[in-house]
Amino acid sequence: MAGTATAPRLPRQAAFRPRLGSALLSRGIVVTWLSVIVLIPIVALTLKAFSTGPIEFWDAVSSPQAVEAFRTTVLLSLIVTAINCVMGTAIAWVLVRDEFPGKGLLNATIDLPFALPTIVAGLTLIALYGNDSPFGIDIVRTPVAVVMALLFVTLPFVVRSVQPTLIELDKDMEEAAASLGAGNLTIFRRIIVPNLRPAILSGAALAFARAIGEFGSIVLLAGNVKIASVYIFAKIDSGDPEGAAAISVVLLLISVGILLLMGRFAKRGLPI
Amino acid sequence: MGIAVQNVNKTFGDFKALDDVTLDVPDGSLTALLGPSGSGKSTLLRLIAGLEEADSGTVLLNGEDVTHVSVQDRGIGFVFQHYAAFKHMTVRDNIAFGLTIRKTPKDQIRARVKELIRLVQLNGMAHRYPSQLSGGQRQRMALARALAAQPNLLLLDEPFGALDAKVRKELREWLRNLHEEVPVTTIFVTHDQEEAMDVAQQIVVMNQGKIEQVGEPKELYENPKTEFVMGFVGEVNRLGDALIRPHDLDLSLTPIEGGEEANVERVSHLGFEVRVELSLANGDHAWAQVTRKEDEELQLTEGVSVYARPSRARKFQGAEAQGDDGASAEELQVA
Numbered sequence: 001m002a003g004t005a006t007a008p009r010l011p012r013q014a015a016f017r018p019r020l021g022s023a024l025l026s027r028g029i030v031v032t033w034l035s036v037i038v039l040i041p042i043v044a045l046t047l048k049a050f051s052t053g054p055i056e057f058w059d060a061v062s063s064p065q066a067v068e069a070f071r072t073t074v075l076l077s078l079i080v081t082a083i084n085c086v087m088g089t090a091i092a093w094v095l096v097r098d099e100f101p102g103k104g105l106l107n108a109t110i111d112l113p114f115a116l117p118t119i120v121a122g123l124t125l126i127a128l129y130g131n132d133s134p135f136g137i138d139i140v141r142t143p144v145a146v147v148m149a150l151l152f153v154t155l156p157f158v159v160r161s162v163q164p165t166l167i168e169l170d171k172d173m174e175e176a177a178a179s180l181g182a183g184n185l186t187i188f189r190r191i192i193v194p195n196l197r198p199a200i201l202s203g204a205a206l207a208f209a210r211a212i213g214e215f216g217s218i219v220l221l222a223g224n225v226k227i228a229s230v231y232i233f234a235k236i237d238s239g240d241p242e243g244a245a246a247i248s249v250v251l252l253l254i255s256v257g258i259l260l261l262m263g264r265f266a267k268r269g270l271p272i
Numbered sequence: 273m274g275i276a277v278q279n280v281n282k283t284f285g286d287f288k289a290l291d292d293v294t295l296d297v298p299d300g301s302l303t304a305l306l307g308p309s310g311s312g313k314s315t316l317l318r319l320i321a322g323l324e325e326a327d328s329g330t331v332l333l334n335g336e337d338v339t340h341v342s343v344q345d346r347g348i349g350f351v352f353q354h355y356a357a358f359k360h361m362t363v364r365d366n367i368a369f370g371l372t373i374r375k376t377p378k379d380q381i382r383a384r385v386k387e388l389i390r391l392v393q394l395n396g397m398a399h400r401y402p403s404q405l406s407g408g409q410r411q412r413m414a415l416a417r418a419l420a421a422q423p424n425l426l427l428l429d430e431p432f433g434a435l436d437a438k439v440r441k442e443l444r445e446w447l448r449n450l451h452e453e454v455p456v457t458t459i460f461v462t463h464d465q466e467e468a469m470d471v472a473q474q475i476v477v478m479n480q481g482k483i484e485q486v487g488e489p490k491e492l493y494e495n496p497k498t499e500f501v502m503g504f505v506g507e508v509n510r511l512g513d514a515l516i517r518p519h520d521l522d523l524s525l526t527p528i529e530g531g532e533e534a535n536v537e538r539v540s541h542l543g544f545e546v547r548v549e550l551s552l553a554n555g556d557h558a559w560a561q562v563t564r565k566e567d568e569e570l571q572l573t574e575g576v577s578v579y580a581r582p583s584r585a586r587k588f589q590g591a592e593a594q595g596d597d598g599a600s601a602e603e604l605q606v607a
Contacts, residue, residue: 172356175323176414178343179350180370180421190373194360 049245060246073228077211080150084207088158096166113155118216121152141223149217154207161203201266205259273334273424274299280329289315291481302451304468305461307478313461321427322346349418353430355410357402363413364398370421388416408439428460444471465505477501499588509558514585518561524579531579539572
């Protein structure tokens with residue numbers, strides 16, 4: 001039996017192609033839909049940002065307040081994303097691999113941050129950790145409070161992204177590693193994490209994108225912490241919609257850049 | 273290394289997977305655990321590996337009690353039915369895994385991996401990922417991975433079960449040759465009696481969590497101790513309380529002594545073998561396996577009357593009720 005007896009099976013072969021007419025139709029629907037929902041608003045936003053000219057655009061986005069807002073927002077969002085990667089994976093792990101009473105209930109609470117109006121989340125955090133905190137902790141108007149609010153609203157992303165992958169994860173792989181002498185920590189580090197990495201990173205990317213644009217939960221508790229979305233709101237409030245649009249465009253660019261970077265990182269070193 | 277399993281019990285919930293199983297596997301042998309699904313063969317293998325723990329009983333490897341030793345410390349190689357390939361690693365890294373985590377020097381790993389890639393005939397595929405290999409190639413990679421750290425014991429759980437018939441046959445032959453080349457004590461689980469007979473030196477037939485019989489392939493076929501073994505390792509006809517292999521049923525067009533009259537219901541030509549389905553006068557159904565030559569002589573067709581006589585038959589008493597200890601087999605020589 002030669003090693004070349006069987007041709008390698010290549011993944012993702014297009015076995016079935018829909019007829020041309022239906023392909024054009026479905027593509028048309030998708031493009032129209034995306035245009036109406038996403039592309040046209042973004043183009044309008046960009047036009048608005050440049051409506052007063054490139055110099056004004058540059059002034060708006062390079063002012064010291066703007067730069068500080070960008071820096072703080074990106075930094076806090078990255079911190080939140082990193083914490084989510086660890087805690088989200090841990091929560092998904094417990095939900096998939098452990099059996100305990102109340103598991104169904106815990107699983108259901110994961111999505112609550114999506115259901116709650118974000119401003120309510122902000123108010124709740126102020127009530128718990130503000131001036132009148134029943135715990136005697138006053139962290140409102142500090143970056144810590146912002147991070148907590150962002151963690152609240154981004155909780156589901158990594159959990160919900162990792163869960164299905166973990167359920168599908170081939171347990172034989174772990175047993176095989178154990179039979180080859182690998183202890184639990186080695187199995188986790190060398191087998192489980194690499195297989196979950198794409199899922200963790202895709203959840204992280206969503207969490208990051210959400211964190212960088214988050215407004216509702218932090219507007220009331222940010223205080224002097226300069227957050228881009230709050231800064232944009234202040235711009236609109238003070239009658240500078242062009243400046244607000246300019247800041248938004250840069251925020252979008254930062255998001256797109258980091259999402260692309262994460263996408264590349266997720267795929268690196270993986271087959272296919 | 274020699275294996276001794278003593279009085280082992282294992283239940284999963286209400287299901288008794290292993291019922292007081294005792295087994296000796298000699299050092300350096302190639303043994304098959306054969307049985308239908310749910311017979312406990314995989315559980316027994318996983319218990320020897322340390323992937324399951326027995327409820328009671330002892331597992332000895334080379335005379336040493338390993339009942340409570342973890343799978344990591346038993347020095348075994350395990351091969352899974354569905355390959356259990358590390359999808360995120362190349363063929364090379366898969367094979368090297370056991371050595372890498374033992375912090376073996378890099379040049380030693382490189383040499384060993386090279387040697388194994390040649391042994392399992394995956395030359396030129398070291399940098400491929402499992403998804404780029406065929407099923408047979410993946411299973412050979414899994415074998416190389418299991419052999420890399422020079423285990424004392426090689427355990428294979430339905431290793432060819434997920435492969436198509438042709439590849440399965442090739443790998444069977446290849447496993448036999450491998451065992452000659454690398455004479456490590458090997459146990460494999462299968463539900464395919466032909467596979468067990470073809471590959472193994474010793475076969476352990478299991479049924480409902482118990483061992484029915486242990487023996488060489490020929491021994492099991494010729495002298496089955498229980499009705500279950502007789503039926504599982506080959507085809508059987510039941511005539512009254514006697515069991516007859518289809519090739520032990522002689523057919524004749526003229527009456528013969530001890531022959532029963534039967535009606536040919538159907539004749540199937542399967543190349544060398546011709547199957548003749550018969551209905552007997554008392555309403556029983558049986559089938560005879562005759563050669564092409566015999567078929568040509570007899571000119572059998574549907575509706576023809578023949579006389580069927582077993583040249584060899586077996587009777588089992590109390591096999592169902594009493595289990596293997598109480599069963600007694602009796603060979604009837606008719607001719």
